[in-house]
Amino acid sequence: MSDTLTDQKVLKGGEFLIADADYSTTFVPEEFNEEQRMVRQMVQDFIDQEIKPNLDKIEKQEDNIAPRLLEKMADLGLLGSHMPEEFGGMEMDTNTNTLICEVMGGSSGSFTVSYAAHTGIGMLPILYFGTEKQKQDYLPRLINGELKSAYCLTEPGSGSDAMGAKTSAVLDGDAYVLNGQKMWISNAGFADVFIVFAQVDGDKFTGFIVPSGLEGLTLGAEEDKLGIKGSSTRQVFFENVRVPVGNSLGQIGKGxxxxxxxxxxxxxxxxxxxxxxxxxxxxxxxxxxxxxxxxxxxxxxxxxxxxxxxxxxxxxxxxxxxxxxxxxxxxxxxxxxxxxxxxxxxxxxxxxxxxxxxxxxxxxxxxxxxxxxxxxxxxxxxxxxxxxxxxxxxxxxxxxxxxxxxxTNEINRLLSVDMLLRRAMKGALDIVGPAWNVQKELGGMPSMDRPEGEYGEEIKAVADFKKLILMVAGAAAKQQMDGKINLKAEQEILMNVADMLGDLLQAESTLMRVRKMRDNGLGNQSPEVYDAALRTYLHDATARMQKNATDAVASFIEGDLLRTFTMGIKRFTKYPPQNVKKLRRIVADFLIEANAFVM
Missing domain, CATH: 1.20.140.10 (Butyryl-CoA Dehydrogenase, subunit A, domain 3)
Incomplete structure (x- = not known):
């Protein structure tokens, strides 16, 4: 499926914080072409015909239902929609694969986990890091459904701290001997191939492709879980499992x-x-x-x-x-x-x-x-x-x-800010310059001019969100450089900043979508509904921004300097109050009348 690269420079990761995005070049789901809509309908038809009638069986894991459904998806090409044609994949573009995932998430129940584990963490390690022989041996059969995959990372003593894994791999002639235990392994009950991580020589974290039939590989009982009961989740045990040297994945120690x-x-x-x-x-x-x-x-x-x-x-x-x-x-x-x-x-x-x-x-x-x-x-x-x-x-x-x-969401919050700061320190993103400009702006008088244009207030609000984040993150980084705080130990501050980044990403993306829809006459209803959604989100995001910024700076600044920063926070959270009761009702009334989510 073809895609078109615009002439617009592709923004780098994290650059949304410091760059002005061109809304005319963004993609909105209202722009799906005929081929993409056909793919969406194909996936929905599969769900309606094969998954919905079997939801109770899926929930009870009866009749080997999950692997059989994966095989039926393979017949439609849906296990390889994101894979290269040379291995039997369909090489669909990212937007189409995103659409497939979204539709699958809607009505597939626990089977969503089986599908996502197989096509994602179960296949991508081989695509990304496998040798040509490993790709030829495994990817075609994973794509056509002959093989089912699972991903073995978590252990009883290592969850978020994945590098703390204890499973060992010791080289013995032409094989690595694996010993250890993995837990919470999706698809474990029916997987033919396991992507397993172990420590070579005790400290070289490494990946392996492990076929299910090897002697010494055994499974625990199905876990009795709170939810996603229809997904197979078991412990996987390795007792002197001999894995051929040719099944190591990527470089030793680079797992x-x-x-x-x-x-x-x-x-x-x-x-x-x-x-x-x-x-x-x-x-x-x-x-x-x-x-x-x-x-x-x-x-x-x-x-x-x-x-x-x-x-x-x-x-x-x-x-x-x-x-x-x-x-x-x-x-x-x-x-x-x-x-x-x-x-x-x-x-x-x-x-x-x-x-x-x-x-x-x-x-x-x-x-x-x-x-x-x-x-x-x-x-x-x-x-x-x-x-x-x-x-x-x-x-x-x-x-x-x-x-x-x-x-976990906590880990992802911490990671998002850590990666942003690392990129800044490496020079991949120029955050220092924009942050310094914000500091200089705070030293001047605020403009009394009101924004002009149909979305002037919204454009200004998003621009102010960026300034606010730069102000808070910049101040925190400066305090760390001065030795006054250690951000690694101040996770609450990092989580405040992460929540601000999340609100910025969604606020700006929503503004870009609404503006593009307005310009191009896209959407299922009057622009009034989309405007209501945008303005309600910005109204609420402004309050969250103010609270997160205040909570953060009050954690590491006090006295007159805190009063100065508080004034800055107020300066960058001036989006006009909205009648959100009325605006939410505009959205609700449309959805209620449609008896569905059709925005």
């Missing part, structure tokens, strides 16, 4: 490159899956609100319910806007790298690595939007939300894992 780079893609895909899940969940809530009669009218008529539907709809719209903005950036970077002579695999790896900051932000933004939505859908159902007769409890349980795997 961290495999683990971290694959997780970048996993975090991005998790956001796409979460957006699909949130849309589906909200649709279930809207339909119930329209059907449930109390006081002689549907509960959808009541303001408290309209708030829930409108707010969830706005958060999903903002999250989807950021999703496809970053998807387009990854796609453009991938295209640029291939034009520069990189291979398919190299370009995929480097483009995902480039936007690691955005992927970390999207991971916690998407999973928390989904969690908010499913929680409110349970509440809309009232007592029925606690009954297994409805979908609400299952969606509620299944959602919770998303804030934990692919790196």
């Amino acid at each position: 961290h490159l495999i683990a971290f780079n694959v997780l970048n893609v996993g975090r991005f895909k998790l956001h796409a899956l979460s957006m699909g899940g949130a849309k589906r969940s909200l649709e279930v809530g809207i339909r119930y609100a329209n059907e449930r009669i109390q006081f002689k009218q549907p509960i959808a008529n009541f303001g408290a319910i309209k708030y829930k539907i409108g707010e969830a709809g706005i958060r999903i719209f903002a999250g989807e806007s950021a999703l496809y903005r970053v998807s387009q950036q990854i796609q453009d970077m991938n295209k640029q790298l291939m034009a520069d002579g990189k291979s398919f695999a190299e370009a995929k790896l480097l483009s995902a690595e480039e936007y690691a900051i955005e992927c970390a932000l999207l991971k916690f933004l998407g999973s928390e939007t989904l969690d908010y939505t499913v929680d409110e859908v349970v509440q809309i159902h009232g007592g029925m939300g606690y009954s297994e007769e409805t979908l609400a409890p299952r969606m509620y349980r299944d959602s919770r894992i998303n804030r934990i795997y692919e790196g």
